[in-house]
Amino acid sequence: MIIDCHGHYTTAPKALQDYREKQIAGLKDPAHVPTKDALNITDDQIRESLEGAQLKFQRERGSDLTIFSPRASAMGHHIGNETTSRYWTEQCNDLIYRVCSLYPENFVGVCQLPQSPGVAPARCISELERCVNQLGFIGCNLNPDPSGGNWTAPPLTDKYWYPFYEKMVELDVPAMIHVSATCNPNFHTTGSHYINADTTAFMQFITSDLFKDFPNIRFIIPHGGGAVPYHWGRYRGLAQDLKRPPLDEMMRNNVFFDTCVYHQAGIDLLFKIVSIDNILFGSEMVGAVRGIDPTTSHYYDDTKRYVDKVPLTESDKRKVYEENTRKVYPRINKRISHKAR
């Protein structure tokens, strides 16, 4: 079985974006009182949005199940206030629930969180509980920079985040560290902000005792761990100079990289450098890079092609494609049996 740990609902029906635009327009009117409002999307519209995209690619590329969350770039935690973020988040998560209900064998849900700049992460606990306990979600996407590129929140290793982490551990769900769109013109959302956030989070983990405080917490750093595998010697050396644990030891039970690296040489490096137990198959399709690579005639984000070319034992392949992901997101086991498909 092949589980793709990283998919966003980037192809949601247009009514979702219309809702968001209406919500944002309301922010400009001082007399505006925010309401959640209804979102009119039919089951057929949801089916249509997926059949020609994620489901088609699952079939064509040969993956079985996608761990699916709202569009990351659209989370936009920096827009409006906590109420804006909460209503938008609930709509997005409810839509993921409907996707997973319509296609229970193809998608399992991960939630967006109602983060907002300056608002304590503890305020996201109720939405995490709702998504996990009521909607059957198996994890969340945690934004280390709700300000959208101004990096005003405390580091992920600060006690500011601890109440939320306690709930993650209690519910036994991991978080993928994933920023959203940036409003800082220095950064390009998918080109630099995403990758920078991955690299930033890893270095925060190196320099803190977070995993002493939370030995069972699990984080996925997406996009192949940002710059980390390429600069593995730098991070090993920094950890050593700073008298911190070796990287493999720090990562072991707590930090995992996905395979969202869009060329063969990058994937080869990832598998050469990072322990096989800490790599989860992921593609982020349909996502940041949508084109076809003219040098291979295949989609850049068809990461299964690259992973298939890495010389791995059958046992290691099973780890990357399924078993590691089941360990990191254990609630998936209640949803999808090992024998499915």
Place this chain on the structure above:
Amino acid sequence: MIIDCHGHYTTAPKALQDYREKQIAGLKDPAHVPTKDALNITDDQIRESLEGAQLKFQRERGSDLTIFSPRASAMGHHIGNETTSRYWTEQCNDLIYRVCSLYPENFVGVCQLPQSPGVAPARCISELERCVNQLGFIGCNLNPDPSGGNWTAPPLTDKYWYPFYEKMVELDVPAMIHVSATCNPNFHTTGSHYINADTTAFMQFITSDLFKDFPNIRFIIPHGGGAVPYHWGRYRGLAQDLKRPPLDEMMRNNVFFDTCVYHQAGIDLLFKIVSIDNILFGSEMVGAVRGIDPTTSHYYDDTKRYVDKVPLTESDKRKVYEENTRKVYPRINKRISHKAR
């Protein structure tokens, strides 16, 4: 001849840091009137600071000449105001000049700039001219984020920077894109801020027509180009989706990566991915990572060992070790003949 394009004076005599501390202490006193003050460092102190460090490593590792600039993490453009930055910068550059005068065969100078948050880059022109025309420097380090991790300046591709670029072109000197220490607790100076800035600059270059406006300008993105070679497929795909020129074409005459990547697999990837004409040998020794890798028994930052193991033709080796650097920093040719040593 082997030229190391990336070295900072990280081992400067203690009097330099004492000066800086005094300068910073003065900022807290509202009655303080900044003065440049004298810096008392003897030639012997300079010799001592280098003989056991950079010069020793040049001899041991087999490089001939280091393109040498003030300590990057100490530039601290975010500290104080424009005057603070100017006085500090002049002191640091003057000290580099003395190093290069004492060891003209071992070091050639690159300057720090008196950047300051919110102050137009054009205000750095006079110091660039002084360093190039009077002190014989061959390039500069340009900080894309003088705020030290808050990223408040316009992107490098904004016209805000153009007057400075015009002077760079007129003087025929390149800039290494190099941030300094960060005051944002999310970032670790050498672990994430440096690498993020490299990645950020590259993505800015992808999305702009800067090199149409400045066909002869040259930028070095240090630390092996940040995350770029590892995510080469992502950047190729983004450029393609955005209808921008292919990466090789965009980089060709304008963007160069150094070899400050501290493990063999990373260096191998760099040489596999990036055109040999756009790679300059660099180590950043004595710099971010000072330890010895227990798996190799060699210094992490002894990048020559890694480059020597890449299967390159003699002609390609000469490019990386010398010829590319002479093209990017042409003023070096007036200082160091091809036959030296």
